[in-house]
Amino acid sequence: MKTKATRLAFWGAAILALVGAAVMLVPQGKVRGFDVDTFGHLPVLEGGRVKPVDTVARNALLMIRSQQEFRHEGKTVVADEWLLDVLFRPEVADQQKAFVINDPDVLGMMGVQQSADRYFSFKVLQPHLDEIQRQGEAAQMKEAKERSRFEGAIANLYERVYLYVRLKNTVQLEQTPGLAFELASLGTPSSAQRRAVISQAAYFRPFVTAGTTNEAWRNAGEALDDAARGRQNPQLGAWARMSVAYRAGDAASFNQAAHDALAAAGAVQADLVAQTGHELVFNRAQPFYVGMVLYVLALLAVFVSWIWKPGWTRPAGYGFLVAGALVHTAGLVSRVILQGRPPVTNLYSSAVFVGWGAVILGVILERMYRKGFGTAVAAAAGFASLIVAHHLTGDGDTMEMMRAVLDSNFWLGTHVVTITIGYSGTFLAGALAIGWTIRRHLSRGGGDEATSKAIMGMTYGVICFALFFSFIGTVLGGIWADQSWGRFWGWDPKENGALLIVLWNAIILHARWGGYVRERGIMAMAIFGNIITSLSWFGVNMLGVGLHSYGFMDKAFWALAGFIASQLLIMAFTLLPPQFWRAGAFSGGASKHEPEPAPGK
Structure with missing residues (x-):
């Protein structure tokens, strides 16, 4: 009976969301009789x-x-x-x-x-x-x-x-x-x-x-x-x-x-x-706007599941997430067909693609763990990336003609897509760590141990995934640079940023394997990965630095600075004891989920 209710909630939410998205395809009526x-x-x-x-x-x-x-x-x-x-x-x-x-x-x-x-x-x-x-x-x-x-x-x-x-x-x-x-x-x-x-x-x-x-x-x-x-x-x-x-x-x-x-x-x-x-149908459908709405609905459903009827609301949230992922995917595919290019061609499309990658990974994680946490983090990441993309539309056509240095479908489809998937993975790991921090401080006693271990497993797996794609993408970028500029590596700020993402993900894994950090340390380091990735992605592209700079935006500086400050603040909360504001929080020792390292560790 419980399985039947779960399936009904999932399919009901997914179908309702897709029907709502299909309504956007209906042509607008005549305006004062004019077609x-x-x-x-x-x-x-x-x-x-x-x-x-x-x-x-x-x-x-x-x-x-x-x-x-x-x-x-x-x-x-x-x-x-x-x-x-x-x-x-x-x-x-x-x-x-x-x-x-x-x-x-x-x-x-x-x-x-x-x-x-x-x-x-x-x-x-x-x-x-x-x-x-x-x-x-x-x-x-x-x-x-x-x-x-x-x-x-x-x-x-x-x-x-x-x-x-x-x-x-x-x-x-x-x-x-x-x-x-x-x-x-x-x-x-x-x-x-x-x-x-x-x-x-x-x-x-x-x-x-x-x-x-x-x-x-x-x-x-x-x-x-x-x-x-x-x-x-x-x-x-x-x-x-x-x-x-x-x-x-x-x-x-x-x-x-x-x-x-x-x-x-x-x-x-x-x-x-x-x-x-x-293209007219694509404009009318507004798939990325609809995707934002569906991701918000998925988030709200997960939030409700934490206080009321999780057997219904949690699968409904997953249904909204899957529907959002389908609409998001349809929008990406449409752009690929319309442009005749791979999915990432400029900063706008990279924001759309990073969000899509995080959502797809989140859908897989939720399917594996069924805790609602994958839905929440994926929906938040998808919504945030599409909001970023929305604010990049003010410069005009988002399907603009390619710059000469980027006019290569092969390298756009290999290096750019691969490195952007690495961005998605690193941001998703950071989002999981942020969710772990919020749950740790808001749940009584830091939450149940099984869920804590599940989130840890998700974050660890996503970091491994991100390391693999970031490394492959960076190597492919070097080969492209060798063909375009006659050198594999030139210490350009964008190249340095890509290398830092690879090194930071590798450092997290080695720190865990060596026993230098445990659950709390890994989460703090994963959040810092958001800062490194944002600097490589936006800090270079939008702040006018290096060969890979594609347009200075003065507003980007303050937005980027605000994002970095927020991540540093969340890292501080990650390192604090759970519910530290309660009496005796500092006297209770380490979290029950994270034993203190042995001497020398």
Whole structure:
């Protein structure tokens, strides 16, 4: 009976979670009658790769506002509708509070009183554009790491304003009758000047011609030039009709024009519609956001199991974890297919992959030990890594084109994946140790001995796993370095960090084998492994150090410093006696789970 109830709770939670995730796949309804889903499906070239308009809209709004939708005049404005307004009704978009500004000095420069409202419209920014440009260009003359807080904020605002202005002039020039007017006036003297301005300002290229290279794509200005020479792209007329219909509020005509534009693009390159359709579904599904939600549910179920009906709630938590792992895996696989690359290509994807690896290991551990502890630690690790990934999306397209030094599917699929699995294992071992510490101080008497031994066994096994993959990954990295730079090892900060992870995991195991540390010491050392791994992973990639630095972020320093401080604090708690705040905690000697070492040990 107990086994039947356990299975029912597991499968019930897993199926319920997967059904909830599947609901995200349902296309959004029409907005005021306009088929924004078909508009979002249209293929464009931006940032060196083909993507749906939906991706451009989401990434642009994310960069400008740090959100993918917002409320305006009592209604929710989704990214695709916002982009339609920016392209075809800029006077409406200018009134929407699309810009987030947090820096008090930037607000002071604009003469705006700081308040709880952090969002501002382009209309509010307009009187200050000259000053924003002047200050922003001056700040951009400095290296990112040398800028003050204000200089970093004003440079960021200038970049977002510039992006917004480019978007407004991508398909047609602002304050002109529109794309249909440009088509009708191709032979006039002023038309060539306007076409040149559009070509220079355009943010993306929506018109494809025969060919598979980036040169096969035209922006609106170039497409109008082709039309002036008698080679009009059929997509151009469809976009012109979309512009007229959207401004006039004619939903039926807009919907027909959007379908015609999609069909015309598909007629030139048949695989485009399928490719952008896949990415559109991926965007709609938001697998990593859904994964975060499921990991939180798994954590909550495990917490409840510690105080109420563990026979039901513990397997339910495991069901949520497995469902989250499946959704997480589906998201990873989709990214691999869309990019045509291995799963780790940049810092964002590494955060997603590290979390996935920790979750998969946690699923296996929970299957082996059935204590609920594997579920809790894996869910926490998965959630934390996806939160980190979420905060890395503000820079734009997370499926960006590869840097030349990384443009190798073989080494991305061997060295990068292997070393990242080592990160996952080291972080999971540290997470298990943190969980052991929390349980030791919150459970009466430090908890039962069987569970304590099980957690110790999990941590030991994961450290062995992490050592193996970290070592293999580091060796593979040296071989790649030898092929790329002509030397196997150069004491680059990233190389040193990778070596430190290997050495630290080896030190933990040797300290245990030699009897220098026992349960409590291993846990403290495993937590310190989090610090070493974070410095190798983020400290180099995000703080502008060495050949492997891929972009300085000033916020990363304080986030990284805070994380390191938290790990040192937890290590201190790990080394303290259990429930040390209770009377007599220090007089009771060592924990009952950890006998004092013999003299000489």
